[in-house]
Amino acid sequence: MREVHSNGTKKGINIHARRGLAYIVLAIISILCLFWFLLLFINTTRSHSELNQGFSIVPSKYLFSNIRKLVKMGERLPILTGLLNSLIVAGLSAVLSTYFSVMTAYAIHAYDFKLKKFMFTFILMIMMIPTQVSALGFLQLVSGMKLENSFIPLIVPSIAAPVTFFYMKQYMESSLPLSLIEAARIDGSGEFRTFNSIVMPLMKPAIAVQAIFTFVSSWNNYFTPALILHDPKKRTIPILIAQLRSMDWSNLDTGVVYAMIALSIFPVIIVYLILSKHIVQGVAMGSVKG
Template sequence: MKKLFGTCGKMIIGVAFALLLLSCLIPFVLLPLMGSYSTEELMRQLPFTFGDKFYENTKTLLEGNFLKVYLNSILVSAGSIVFSVVISVLAAYSVTKFRYKGASLITTFIIVTMMVPGQISTIGYIMEMRAMHLTNSLWPLILTWMAHPFTCFFMIQFMKSSVPTEVIESGRIDGASEPRILFSIVLPFIRPGIATTVILLFLWSWNSYTLPMLIINNNDMFTIPLYVANLISEFRFDIGGRMAALTWAVFPVIILFVIFSKSFIKGIASGSVKG
């Protein structure tokens, strides 16, 4: 009897998880599905099979400057990731593996800056970018992620728990230089943490709307969220086109997650436990 309940319980839990999984997957299936129909067809009924208009909808997007917009988004996300990972790794290495006055103060400062809501600092940030004559470029969208407190904090926590100080000291005893220690010894330990940071930064910078909306004053420098927002207001009817645009927008996110998923999960798990 107990065994039967156990089996039934497992089955119920399995079905519940399957339903949960399905509900998470449905939007990802609906996007390309709806993007493969014309708006008129979508209005008649919600389709369950793929149509033949995806190419046509994509062509409509390309007739605008979607390709340029797409490249802008890639550029912003790639730049954000490169700068932010480099800075957060260096900051974390310095704070966790060197003993000097003010190290804990720096960590506290990073945590405090995390508490400040982004909206409050936006105006100041735009003024800063203006003073640096960077407002008519993609730089403000990249620099905002460069010294991001969360990525630094996450990397500090990760490095504290995942990189044994003894290994670094062994390297020093063996005469390795500090850059050599960082690149050859520390980096392999923190690879899952870097993967997690990469994915999170990519998601944040890729989907960022408010800052680009406020700071970008050139249609050719639009990123995908801005483009989609204006696609909605200009072609309010073109649901097929909008869905095709969103399909292309989520595509890199999915690819990136597939590539880094194992490290991502490992990174999240490791970062959450103090060793």
């Protein structure tokens, strides 16, 4: 492909023009992506009266005062309990989902049994079915089990995560040689021990990627938690956002509103920026492609 230049300077100029155009468009699109978060950050540092004066791109010095005011709202908007609740639900979901998805993928990958092909096809088929369509029955089940206002119905179902399973299965095909498991058997290692002490460590990169995805999607989940958690002490961040939205805005400090949004968005952004390389690679790998 490098030979393009030898075709003459005309084509060379053409390439430069196209590259220039690509950079300009990419720069515009990047600005469009980041603009909102920049504005959010700037507005979180400005006070209520400054915000009322209108648009500005100059950060001010009220960041910590806004956060302090938000925390002081206490019962009206229990942000600290909300953060803790979200952290518990998302963290435990990520742990359970990755561990058991590796286990399910391992069952299909390493063993030969009659229902193997059926199970694999079945899991792929249910992968796309949205949780919302069975939410009604789920809600009845949860209230029947007296698990309303409990985190269990938000955490335990993540054990059966078809998308995470599929990713783990793909990863195993490329980097879990069956000969290794054979070798462990010859050394007298039990199947369960082999799984925990050989398979799990080898799957670390895949587990890291999927743990982040599960954590983020659980952290962001609004639909199901809103149906199950009614106790103000049990609410997660997205429910608090909805609560904030339905408050009386005439006597609400706008700086506090921005601080609340910032606290729900920026933790994820920071983690993402640290790990972005793996995440972007993970998206491409997890896609169902030929």
